[in-house]
Amino acid sequence: MIFRELKELGILGINNRVGRYILRHNKRSNYPLVDNKVLTAQRAEAWGIAMPENYMIVENYGSLKNLHLKIQDYDSFVIKPANGSQGNGIIVIKEIIKEEKNGVTRVLCRRSNDKLMEIEEVKHHISGILSGLYSLAGQSDTAIIQAKIDKHPIFDNYSYGGIPDIRVIVFEGYPVMSMVRLPTKSSDGRANLHQGAIGAGINLSNGCTNNAVIKNQVVEFHPDTGHKLVGLQLPFWRESLELAAQCFDMVELGYLGVDIVLTPDKGPILLELNARPGLGIQIANLAGLVPRLEKIRPQASKNLLARERVDFSMENF
Amino acid sequence: MKKIIVLITTLLIVTPLAMLLYKSQVLNLSLLPQMVDDVWNFHLTARPKGDHTSFSFPIPKPGPGIKISDERIRSKNFEVFIDSNSDSALATWSSKEPIKQRVTYSARIDLKPLLYKNIPKDYTETYPKGLNRYLKMPTLLPEDVAAINHLEKAILEGNEDKTSVVRKIYYYVEEEIQRNTSIKTIHETLNTGKGSPLIKAKLFNIMARRQKVPSRVVVMVRMPDLKSSAQAKLRFTFANEVFLNNKWIPIDTNRGYFGERPDNFMVIHRNYEEVEKIISKKRVSYAIQAERARINRFNKTEFKKEVIKSDSIFSRLSLYRLPLPLQTMFTTIMLIPIGTLVLSIARNLIGIPTFGIFTPILLTLFFKETSFGFGFLFFSVVVLIGIGERYVLDKFYLLAVPRLSIILTLVIMLMIGYSLFSTDIAFISQKHLAFFPIVIVTTNIERLSIMLTEEGLVNTLKTLFGTLVIAILGYLLYSIHALEMFMFTNPELLFTIIGLLILIGKYKGYRLSEFLRFRDLVRQKKKQTEMISNDIP
Numbered sequence: 049m050i051f052r053e054l055k056e057l058g059i060l061g062i063n064n065r066v067g068r069y070i071l072r073h074n075k076r077s078n079y080p081l082v083d084n085k086v087l088t089a090q091r092a093e094a095w096g097i098a099m100p101e102n103y104m105i106v107e108n109y110g111s112l113k114n115l116h117l118k119i120q121d122y123d124s125f126v127i128k129p130a131n132g133s134q135g136n137g138i139i140v141i142k143e144i145i146k147e148e149k150n151g152v153t154r155v156l157c158r159r160s161n162d163k164l165m166e167i168e169e170v171k172h173h174i175s176g177i178l179s180g181l182y183s184l185a186g187q188s189d190t191a192i193i194q195a196k197i198d199k200h201p202i203f204d205n206y207s208y209g210g211i212p213d214i215r216v217i218v219f220e221g222y223p224v225m226s227m228v229r230l231p232t233k234s235s236d237g238r239a240n241l242h243q244g245a246i247g248a249g250i251n252l253s254n255g256c257t258n259n260a261v262i263k264n265q266v267v268e269f270h271p272d273t274g275h276k277l278v279g280l281q282l283p284f285w286r287e288s289l290e291l292a293a294q295c296f297d298m299v300e301l302g303y304l305g306v307d308i309v310l311t312p313d314k315g316p317i318l319l320e321l322n323a324r325p326g327l328g329i330q331i332a333n334l335a336g337l338v339p340r341l342e343k344i345r346p347q348a349s350k351n352l353l354a355r356e357r358v359d360f361s362m363e364n365f
Numbered sequence: 366m367k368k369i370i371v372l373i374t375t376l377l378i379v380t381p382l383a384m385l386l387y388k389s390q391v392l393n394l395s396l397l398p399q400m401v402d403d404v405w406n407f408h409l410t411a412r413p414k415g416d417h418t419s420f421s422f423p424i425p426k427p428g429p430g431i432k433i434s435d436e437r438i439r440s441k442n443f444e445v446f447i448d449s450n451s452d453s454a455l456a457t458w459s460s461k462e463p464i465k466q467r468v469t470y471s472a473r474i475d476l477k478p479l480l481y482k483n484i485p486k487d488y489t490e491t492y493p494k495g496l497n498r499y500l501k502m503p504t505l506l507p508e509d510v511a512a513i514n515h516l517e518k519a520i521l522e523g524n525e526d527k528t529s530v531v532r533k534i535y536y537y538v539e540e541e542i543q544r545n546t547s548i549k550t551i552h553e554t555l556n557t558g559k560g561s562p563l564i565k566a567k568l569f570n571i572m573a574r575r576q577k578v579p580s581r582v583v584v585m586v587r588m589p590d591l592k593s594s595a596q597a598k599l600r601f602t603f604a605n606e607v608f609l610n611n612k613w614i615p616i617d618t619n620r621g622y623f624g625e626r627p628d629n630f631m632v633i634h635r636n637y638e639e640v641e642k643i644i645s646k647k648r649v650s651y652a653i654q655a656e657r658a659r660i661n662r663f664n665k666t667e668f669k670k671e672v673i674k675s676d677s678i679f680s681r682l683s684l685y686r687l688p689l690p691l692q693t694m695f696t697t698i699m700l701i702p703i704g705t706l707v708l709s710i711a712r713n714l715i716g717i718p719t720f721g722i723f724t725p726i727l728l729t730l731f732f733k734e735t736s737f738g739f740g741f742l743f744f745s746v747v748v749l750i751g752i753g754e755r756y757v758l759d760k761f762y763l764l765a766v767p768r769l770s771i772i773l774t775l776v777i778m779l780m781i782g783y784s785l786f787s788t789d790i791a792f793i794s795q796k797h798l799a800f801f802p803i804v805i806v807t808t809n810i811e812r813l814s815i816m817l818t819e820e821g822l823v824n825t826l827k828t829l830f831g832t833l834v835i836a837i838l839g840y841l842l843y844s845i846h847a848l849e850m851f852m853f854t855n856p857e858l859l860f861t862i863i864g865l866l867i868l869i870g871k872y873k874g875y876r877l878s879e880f881l882r883f884r885d886l887v888r889q890k891k892k893q894t895e896m897i898s899n900d901i902p
Contacts, residue, residue, distance in 0.1 A: 051875045053887045061875040063713060068873055136815075179766055181815065242820060264885050331886045334893070 058336030060327055065303075069341065073220065073302025074323055081299040082321035085130045085192055088299075095298045097291065098317040100126070100309075106174055106191040115174070116155040116167045120144055124196040127170070129177040131189045133322075135240045137182030139173060140196060140210065141165070160209060160237055197317070200310040202283055206230050208272040209237020213319055214250070214282070214308040216292035217329060217337065220346040221354065223289045223361045226250040227332040228257065228282065233272045241328045246270065248277050249333030252365040255285025259334045266334075288316040289361065293354035295321060302346065340365055370871065377864030381857040388679060388855075397850055398668035404434075405474045405588060405631070406658045410467045411651035419459035421643055422651065423584065423634035424470050426454035429613075431631060432475040439469040452635040455643075473658065476588070476631055479615055481624035486526035487609045492579055496608060498636075499579035503571065505551065512555040513572065521576075530576045531607050531616070538569045538618040562619040566603040566637075569618050579608035582637035583615075584644070588629040588655050599653040601644060603637065604630070631655075668854070684853055692853070697733070699852040702862045704729055704839045709869045711838070716878025717831040721809040725832050727802035729839035734802070737840060743779075747803060748829070750775050751810030752817065769808060776807045 054061070060069075081087050092099045103125055104111075104118060119125060122144065129137040140160035147154040157165045165173075174191045176182070183189040203212045210231040217225045227247045231237045234244035241247050246267065248260040260267050260277035269276055282288070292306040295318065305325025308316045330337055343364060388394045413420040426449055427433050438445050443458040458468045492500070505513075520537050521530060545559035554560035554568060566582045573580035583606050586599050604617035604626075613635075615626040626632075634640050642648065669685040684695055704726040711717045711725075719725050732740035754772050763771075817825045842848065852858055 050880055054875055054879065054883055057883075057887065057890055059875070059879070059883050059886070061873075061879045062716070063876060064873045067871070242824065259889075261885075264882060266885065266889050327882075331883065334886055334889050 054336075058338035058340075059330055060337040060341070062327065064338075065327060066324075069219070069303040070324060073346075074304075075300065078299055078301055079323050082301065082304070082323045083131050084190075085128065085132075085320055086190055088318075088321055089192075091298055092318055095294065097294060097298065098314055100197055100317065100319070101195040103193045103195060105130075106178065106193065109175055109178060112171045112174060115171055119157075119170075119193065120146060120155055122195075126194045126196050127174060127177070128192050128194060129182040129189050130192055131183035131187070132177075134242065135238050137173075137177055138238075139165075139170075141170075142196065197309050197319075198312055200283070200312050202280075202310070203230070205273050205275040206270055206277070206280060208233050208235075208270075210239060211309055213239045214288055214310070214316075215325065215329060216289065216306045216308065217325055218292050218296050218304045218306055219341050219344050220302045221293055221296035221352070222344050222357045223252060223292050224340040224344065224365060225329055225333055225335070225337055226252060226289075226292075227329050228280075230260075230270065230277075232262070232270070241326070241332075246277065247328060247332030248280070249329075249335070250282065252289070253362045255282040255288075256280065257282075259332065261328075261331050264328075264331050282310070284310060284315045286358065286362070289358045290354050291316050291318060293357050293361075297354065370867065374864045374867045377860045377867070381855070381859075381861045384679075384857050385855055392679070394671060394679070395668070397847060397854060404658050405476065406471070406656045407474045407631070408469070408471045408654045408656075409651065410469045411649055412467045413464055413649055414647065416463040418461065418463055419457060420464050420468070420649075421455050421457040422468070422470075422649065423640050423644065424454050424456045425472065425474060425631060425633050426452070426635075428452070428632070428635075430477045430479040430626060430628070432477075433472050434475070435471075435473040437469075437471045442466065443468065451639075453633075453639070455634075455640070474631060474655075476628040478628040479626040481612070481614055484528050484614060484624055485610055487528045488526050489610075490577075492608070496579045498638075499581050499608065500574050500577065502574055505571070509552055509555055513575065517572070517575070527576065527578050528609055531573055531578055531609065531614075532623065534569060534572045534576070535616055535618060535623050538565055538572070539621055542568065542618070544619065563603045563637075565618045566605050569605050569616070573605070573607055581606050581635060583632050584634040584637050584640060585630045585632050586653055586655070588631060590629070597654070599655060601633070602630075606635065682856075684856055696849050696853045697730070699856065699859075700733075700843050700849055701726060701730070702859055703842060703848070703852065706862055706865060706869075707839050707842060708835060709866055711831075711835045713869055713872060714876060716876030717835060718828045719832045719835060720812060720828055721806075724806055724809050725835035726839060727806050728832065728836035729843060731802040731806070732836065732840045733843045737837075743783075743803060744806070746779060747776055747807055747810060748813065750779070751807070752814045755814040772810060773804065773807050776804065 081091055086102075086105055089099050089102055103122060106112065124140075124142045124144070126141070127139045132138065141157040142160050143158040145156040145158060145164075147156065155167045157167070157170055159165060177189055177191040180188045197211055199207060199211050206212065207230050212228055212230045214226060214228050216223050227249050229239035229241060230246040230248060231239050232245055236243060239245050241263070244263055246260050246262050248257040250256065251258045257278055257280040262271070267277065288308050288310070291308060295306045296302075296304060299321060301321075301323055303323075303325075305322035307319040307322065309319045310316055327337075385396060389396055407425070409422070409424070411420075411422045424436075424438075424447070425431065425433055438447075438456060443460045443464070446457045446459070448455045448457065456470065458464060516537070520533050525533075541558060542554060542565050543559045544562065544565070545557075546561045548554055548557060548559050549561055549564060551564060551568060551571070554564050560568065563582075570580050570582050583604055584601050585604055587602055589597050589599065602619070604615065604619065604622075606613040606615055608614075614624050616623055617626070617630075644651070669683075672680050672683045672685055674680075684692060687695065705723075708719075708723070708725055712719065728740070728744060731744070735743070751772055754768070754775065758768055758771065813825060813829065816828065
């Protein structure tokens, strides 16, 4: 059987993920809490979990009319679809330029890749989001204009362009596997593995990277900065894991992907949640998920605190 | 819980199969309608040369190995009389004024090969009066009679039965007389040993009749082979029939058949002597065409009778009770679940990525309703429109739904354009549903251009390729006509498909694509364990 080696390594396949974990542990009615970032933000506020500040929520085309008046007060911002996935439809504006010409103020936005966008283009992009171009099932959507997060200095040598994020797979409240996604030139500054970002596996017990891949291929150095990718010690590691574990209590999804960013000032904050986290994390860690998932006994976790569950995970994985 | 699923799945898969068994073994129903052979669409036009108010031409007549249906004779300005009293049929067109127009005859003709193996010895001495004309000798020059006498002495022994005599004459004419189309009289043939197909048939005829065997020259048309153009005009050719053991046995000295006639020869008249003058090129100009028609390959009508006669529960539930247009629709619709089966296997067991979930099946339907070549071309154009539209309309900042509607409208314009400029108009008018699938697919196409910008060319091509591969796979499956009929005849198999889909749905193992995806992981892991085992001596 050609799958013998995969089975021996305990690799989780898509069918198994869906059939045994997602369908059995994730209640469908709780999906909107993670799929819709507006709802996630509301929940997170109630639970005291930090997330990027939402400047404004655009729900209809009418509120686009005076967009330039509303955004010109900010230095930078991020536009994202509330129901987007895989980072699709996200635009990062790092600078807002105001030009005075013949008494008319012209507002230009500089993107993170240094391209300039007219305000009309920004509006067009938002209307694309509203009509559901980037949403999971193509249904009409809401756009979020959000504070841009700054990069933690630890990543200065490990990231090209955008902000790295930490993905933690949380099963029944226990962090089971984690990786940090580092943007590269070929991923266009995005922390998206499909587009060529680096995925670096993290040792849960100490928060140290132990392996790195680009598109399923093992790499030793960052292709753009040349820094060694293994052995990077992440700051606020325990806090990050506790944050991830708390998200389980918050949305009550047994099989959950938690995306965390490290901010220079506030430490780890929640970026978004995912009810169908991808399987590439196993390649980044050179390890299968199945043995770890099977170690978790959901019944035993009922009365445990997030802190206690993290203790278990740091000890075992 | 698990036991219930196993039970339901087993019931779903096994029950329909048991029903099939019951139908075939107990009710003695066939599981598929009888096959009907491919037929020929036969078309003949003729016009007399000179001024004639009446004009005759042979037309095919049913007989051994030949069935005729849908006969049509154009008779707007003429009176038509068909004389089919003899073994052949002769149509006569007459009018008050000289016939200047072409007359036409068309029919659907089903040809079967004739084969008489082991023809028994024949010692018949007297024949019914009706056969006398097949024993009459034509007038020959005395020297030709002498030459034939001479031949007979050389090849015949004198005391044999008629079957053996005919066989010897056949061997002589078939092997010793060389084919030469410029030699057109018996006299020349006897002198040179060469002859045209007609003369060879005539010589055989004379020699058989001299041995008191009723014999005739038959006029045939050789049907075109599948490779030659359908427009090819066909000519008359000739062979013989001899009356042995109360049966007319086909013999062809030109192509070497004894007691045999392959199914690409159609007899149009069974006695050349009667039509010799009628079909002479001096008197008539004619054109014959024949084309393979694959219509009614399965005989549904017969099967319907069979089902209803069985008077079981199945006869009441059979789809054959539906009106014909509905039947045609359902034969196609019954294939859709098979497509979903292919799709489920491709996506969940193999892991082929596709655009949308049911796009491949819609594409398959589109291919089936039109044709693969055309369908593929049309799909490619739709894809290009989808991508092109985004590049062009991007600058207009249009909202997404109107923009998608624009693509849809463009595709409809393309369809109109095609039907206006295509000579093949019937193609569209007959298949009113043919374009419906592509219209649905169109809505998925814009996702392609989004994917192109967001996930790159390689991933998009992979997905596009995956979609096409599944669509083509489905198309190949849909082209199996027997499968289509089998599903239509036994719709209970849909439950089996549901059972199989449950099995696929319960599959938790790896997809084939994951073998590739995690290949590097496995390799790296192996390297690591090797390094560790090397460290420990």
